[in-house]
Amino acid sequence: MVRNMAQQQDLDVLDTEELRERALELARRKWDLRFFWKLLGLIPAAEAMAGNQEASKASVAQLSGFVYEALSAENDPGVQEALRPVYIEYLKEHADDV
Structure with a gap:
């Protein structure tokens, strides 16, 4: 202590x-990917807190684009099949938003 x-x-x-x-x-x-993921999620809010509203909006767009690109770049059908339950769970959790 x-x-x-x-x-x-x-x-x-x-x-x-x-x-x-x-x-x-x-x-x-x-x-520790969780730490990096946490940082990525906090960057837009931190930019907004620092008074950078436009940068905050841009960060959301950039981060979503980065994630989409990373996921799209993975063309291995085995990996995609392994992630299938994650996709299903997410879509079920957000069924009202679809």
């Missing part, structure tokens, strides 16, 4: 760029 408090204080004194670099490097080493 004391060690965690000391680590928290150590992190609090670092500038944002250093925190960013450390977090990204750790996520790369751990192959």
